[in-house]
Amino acid sequence: MLTDEYRYKILKLIEANPSISQRELASQLDISLGKTNFCLKALIEKGLLKASNFKNSKKKSAYLYFLTPKGFEEKASVSVRFLKHKMREYEKLEAEIAQIRNDLNQQKESDIE
Amino acid sequence: MLTDEYRYKILKLIEANPSISQRELASQLDISLGKTNFCLKALIEKGLLKASNFKNSKKKSAYLYFLTPKGFEEKASVSVRFLKHKMREYEKLEAEIAQIRNDLNQQKESDIE
DNA sequence: CTCAATCTGTTCACTGAGTGAACAGACTCT
DNA sequence: AGAGTCTGTTCACTCAGTGAACAGATTGAG
Numbered sequence: 001m002l003t004d005e006y007r008y009k010i011l012k013l014i015e016a017n018p019s020i021s022q023r024e025l026a027s028q029l030d031i032s033l034g035k036t037n038f039c040l041k042a043l044i045e046k047g048l049l050k051a052s053n054f055k056n057s058k059k060k061s062a063y064l065y066f067l068t069p070k071g072f073e074e075k076a077s078v079s080v081r082f083l084k085h086k087m088r089e090y091e092k093l094e095a096e097i098a099q100i101r102n103d104l105n106q107q108k109e110s111d112i113e
Numbered sequence: 114m115l116t117d118e119y120r121y122k123i124l125k126l127i128e129a130n131p132s133i134s135q136r137e138l139a140s141q142l143d144i145s146l147g148k149t150n151f152c153l154k155a156l157i158e159k160g161l162l163k164a165s166n167f168k169n170s171k172k173k174s175a176y177l178y179f180l181t182p183k184g185f186e187e188k189a190s191v192s193v194r195f196l197k198h199k200m201r202e203y204e205k206l207e208a209e210i211a212q213i214r215n216d217l218n219q220q221k222e223s224d225i226e
Numbered sequence: 227c228t229c230a231a232t233c234t235g236t237t238c239a240c241t242g243a244g245t246g247a248a249c250a251g252a253c254t255c256t
Numbered sequence: 257a258g259a260g261t262c263t264g265t266t267c268a269c270t271c272a273g274t275g276a277a278c279a280g281a282t283t284g285a286g
Contacts, residue, residue, distance in 0.1 A: 031273080031274095033236095033274080035272085063234085063235080079213060086209060090203070150266085164264095175263050
């Protein structure tokens with residue numbers, strides 16, 4: 001449920017904007033509020049993130065999220081891991097596309113017969 | 114639930130082997146027997162596939178599935194549609210990979226500071 | 227100050243896709 | 257005949273995901 005994809009994206013978004021709300025996070029991640037809340041708690045549970053409720057300049061009553069040292073480490077390694085994952089997907093997709101193209105060519109040939 | 118992906122794959126597998134069983138189909142599609150049964154029925158419902166229980170040479174008591182004329186038409190058009198879909202995915206993935214690479218470079222730079 | 231409005235995080239009943247064990251029927255072989 | 261094996265079909269169950277509803281905090285206008 002808390003995949004590398006969301007680890008990566010959440011750590012990145014929070015580093016860029018520590019005062020982001022869970023609703024805004026959900027919107028940018030294109031997932032529900034409930035899932036966002038779950039992932040966030042999981043990251044805090046793992047010690048990658050901390051939430052402080054220090055009063056922010058202009059915000060209402062929200063948390064300030066920030067990456068722990070462990071969080072920075074994880075962000076670096078999850079980036080690499082996620083990149084490798086995406087590259088494998090890329091290669092698979094490339095092969096799949098080639099195969100569909102091949103099938104389409106064979107379809108055309110059998111049309112001629 | 115019956116996505117273009119399974120339309121395409123099922124029509125292709127059945128054209129290649131009309132005496133394939135639902136369990137074998139499920140195995141090759143890497144989905145459950147229940148979902149395979151559902152998709153198959155949906156394709157029959159739409160008139161793309163027909164199931165005849167003519168006695169097959171060496172099989173036990175299975176159906177013979179075959180594509181209707183409409184099924185052949187659909188197979189041709191779904192191939193193209195599916196290919197385009199995969200190509201869009203491919204481009205998205207390419208952009209995503211580039212962005213992760215960019216982030217990794219920025220991470221390294223901020224490490225030096 | 228007061229109270230309504232608006233933000234926040236949290237919860238949890240609900241949904242729906244997907245699963246696979248279990249079943250009934252048809253066939254084969256001894 | 258009967259045991260074994262294949263078939264398609266069903267359906268109770270699971271579980272990730274959803275988002276309306278809630279409680280608490282802050283703000284701002286009257």
